[in-house]
Amino acid sequence: MHPAIGLLWFLGTIAFMEGFAYAAHRWIMHGPGWFLHKSHHEPRKGNWELNDLYAAIFAVPSIVLLLGGVQLGWWPGFAWIGAGIAAYGAIYFGFHDVIVHKRLNHRYLPKSAYMKRIVQAHRLHHAVETKHGTVSFGFLYAPAPEVLKAQLNAGGNAGVRGPRGRQADQAPGPRR
Template sequence: MSFWAALSLFLVTVALMEGFAYVMHRWVMHGPGWFLHESHHRARHGNWELNDLYAVIFAVPSIVLLLGGVQLGWWPGFTWIGAGIAAYGAIYFGFHDVIVHQRIPTRYLPKSAYMKRIVQAHRLHHVVETREGNVSFGFLVAPRPEALKAELKRRGRAGVRRAATGRAAPPPAAPAPAAFVED
């Protein structure tokens, strides 16, 4: 396989993984897989949470493709697809676990508009602690935070996490009453 074909397979796989991750996060993790993912929307006690099993589950296809492409004589492209999946996993780990959730302490502060946008979008995803009513399911592509805030407000802040004080989040503002006009 040529270098350019291999590189193309690798890069296309990394890009397609964002769509796969969105689908899995939106309709599996916040669907039938909530029993594992719920731990990620709660305060973590210790180094691990049940949600971490998703990293193991999603690593299996990468390992199988790498093994098949490198050791078992399968089509060489499987090596690059497996490597693309692994690269996306590494990017996800760095962004999600290190930068956003600071599971490995760093002093990194997002400075670019892109990094600020995706960090804020992910944090807005986490203000909802229930399986429904969330916004922003992507990891590397995210809507503008203003749009996400407006969507949370439109939904009446259902499921929004309580403030650190233990009080419930403030209810959405009531619509202004229609003006009374006498004829």
């Protein structure tokens, strides 16, 4: 396979993975897979959470396609597709786990409008503690924060987390 064609498969797979990640996040993780994903919407205790199993689950197709395309004589495009899945995983890890959730210590502060928008959208996603009523399920693309805030307000703010530091026995205050 010509490397230019392979590169198109690689880049196309990265783009496809954003759509796949959106669908998996919205309808699997906030659906029947909530039993794993719920840990990601709660304060983390330690370095790991049950939600981290999704990374291992989503790595399997990448590994199989890379192995088949490189070592087992399958169609060479499978290697490029497997590499695209792995690249999306690496990009996701960098944005989501490192930049947004700071699972690795760093001092990076988003300066570009794009990065600020992605971080804000993910924070708005985490404003909801429950399986239902949240917004912004993609990661490399996110609607404007104003749109997401309007969606949260339209949903009546069901499940929206109260201000940090509020005692559980205090009466709930106004939602922001």
